Amino acid sequence: MTLLVAALAAFSASGQRARDLGVPFEGTPGPLDAITDVRGVEVGDTTLISGNGPLKVGVGPIRTGVTAVFPRGKADHDPVYAGWFSQNGNGEMTGTTWVEESGFLETPVAITNTHSVGVVRDAMIAWSVQHATMKQDWSLPVVAETWDGFLNDINGFHVKPENVFAALDSAHGGPVDEGAVGGGTGMVCYGFKGGIGTASRVLTKEQGGYTVGVLVQCNCGRRPQLTIAGVPVGKLIPQDVPYSMYKDGTGGDRGGDVGSIIIVVATDAPLLPHQLKRIARRATMGLARTGSTSGNGSGDIFIAFSTANPHADAEPGPNPVLTVSNERISPLFQATVEATEEAIVNAMVGAKTMIGIDGHTVIGLPHEELQKALKEYKR
Known part of the structure; x- marks a missing residue:
């Protein structure tokens, strides 16, 4: 079995983004239109893709990975002020009770599949020990997840500590x-292929000139809900929906959102x-x-941090x-x-059609159909 790690041409980013297709968004993006427009932020991925055909638990097919976000980069371990919010809690983001209590994010944020949270958390601690990044003798890493079991052998536990190390070690600034890719490898969004997306906004000088960057791992929503730039794109492109994702055990419609978003x-x-x-x-x-309504089955969990106020947690204080x-x-x-909306659309625009376990197929958002829908609504 061969694991193709990081960039696999057949499934990685398409090279096109929503703005390249003429999707109109509000606001002014940063130079990269990415979370890395916030100086110091670094992002790394490990992508695991292997096998085809029927599901064999423990063997594959494998469509999963890990994404890691460093607030100040790998070389700077200074904690950052942070806050988190759960819009709908059918999901997991570890370490958030300490974020809530302390007000600080002390680790990178890692994102993976639902059943790999534990191994990613443990591997992050091991990486921190190896790189001497912990301020104390303990660590409560922030690890979040979305479910990729429609395409991936999720119960095969294919994410290993070395894959987590690779994502952390590969983190870099610049384009994302x-x-x-990464934790988004096997994800589905609004019935199209989903995954990792990013965007940014820069405020005017009068507003402070600050930058806001967003990264999403999107695995949420139902096709009829999808709205892009105010256009009901999901209703205009109804074909090739992976319907079995939306059925209950009797073949009835589950209702609500399937999947999650971090x-x-x-x-x-x-x-x-x-x-x-x-x-x-x-x-x-x-x-x-x-278009999402954060249905019962959707784990919609968000975390925000600021790279300002360096050394705010320095000993012994008080610190200005x-x-x-x-x-x-x-x-x-x-x-x-604005950046969240665009990041979600970028994730879908950048994701190509993928075939996973048991031949399950999720199509990439068709670019020409998207452009046609926008034109129809004069967008």
């Missing part, structure tokens, strides 16, 4: 791979933890713009910190909403 928001604006929780909540509104006033925070809310 999108689509069926959203990571980064900013260089000086914000305190309670303000970052407010930022994390606004990711819900960007998600809603794409800055913060944006609440009266001037609204532009950051808007930037979060």
